[in-house]
Amino acid sequence: MGVDNSLRLGHFRDNFRVEVVRLTEDDMEFDMIGIDASLANAFRRILLAELPTMAIEKVLIANNTSVIQDEVLAHRLGLIPLKVDPRMFEYMSENDVPNEKNTIVFKLHSCCERGSSRIKVLSNELQWLPRGSELTVSTEKPAVDPTSRPRTYTSFNCSQDSLPEFSNNPIGPKHDDIIIAKLGPGQEIELEAHAVKGMGKTHAKWSPVATSWYRMLPEVVLLQEIEGEIAEELVKKCPVKVFDIEDIGKGRKRATVARPRSCTLCRECIRPDGKEKEKEQRIYWDKYVALRRVKDHFIFTIESTGALPPEMLFTEAVKILEDKCERVITELS
């Protein structure tokens, strides 16, 4: 048994390659050659649904006299991407008390003066409260001890500011110009929002990627030598200029496949000629060109919403898949 599997692993090691094509702060495009479609799809599914992120979950609204309803406002706040590394926080379950390790608290207080024109409430008005909630829980009995601090909705033991990760980079939304609501004169919004850790599987607001997708590398094969005028026609047909003309001496021209990667598989190059030509002159192009896909070459694109850079997202996705494999192993034998 051992011999078979080491052969397969060796085969995988020899054939597997990664090539990064483009890497920016927010998105990346890379090629994975030598893996199977099920692995590629698993990575896509994990990137969309199983990588944790922080997003606003509970919104405590003190005052909302705008035309946006409470629940619509809370829904919009949940969808705002936050620029914070989710690995520094823990999950919060229902029995847990919100503390500095599992909650991020934001405050939003915006009002439009009477007499002024309409204002837009942008996401940069979400203020981070590193010490926790400022709203006090109202109890019916008056406080027994007047000197004790009133109870708030969170119990932070220390300010999140004091932690080394956050002391120089404050937590906030990734984009400053997201319009949360619009206020007319005399309208006011005052609320506190608590963000917790979650996964895309629970709600799409916790998905760390705008989207991530893969496609297989197209393969364009010339079944016969295409020379002369037919070559020129073929080059003109393709809308993304996959083909090119190459001189082979004595003034003869030949068509070659120059950029198969940009092919969109529109199949224009194999569409048989129609009424634009006379019947005898019509060419059936599918005898000259074959369109296929390379079965194990995947072009991956990951667009991050900003919590983590895309290369870190992929590394975390591989770790999550490894964890899943470990959990699925049976102990019985």
Added chain:
Amino acid sequence: MNAPDRYERFVVPEGVAKVSYERDTKIINAASFTIEREDHTIGNIVRMQLHRDENVLFAGYKLPHPLKYKIIIRIHTTSQSSPMQAYNQAINDLDKELDHLKNAFEAELARHSGSQSRQY
């Protein structure tokens, strides 16, 4: 109204085993593994890895119902191996492949960022 809670998709409840195993009474060397709270992400990968094993005659997975979050993997092997052995071997191989994939990706990232910074 009847939809289950979203956390049911990945939280295994108390008293339920994550993986359970049932031998097929009518066919020798055949078994079904039921994995709770998993979906196509892991099912398709394990099925693909099982197909690469020469001793596996039949390997397939299914989700019996999209709102009941579990998968059933059915494996038939030759008498050279047993379904349990094939299953564990497949997952161990996957682990090693993923490890290699992660290292190759990190090496390529380092190479790419190294060559990019040299351009400036």
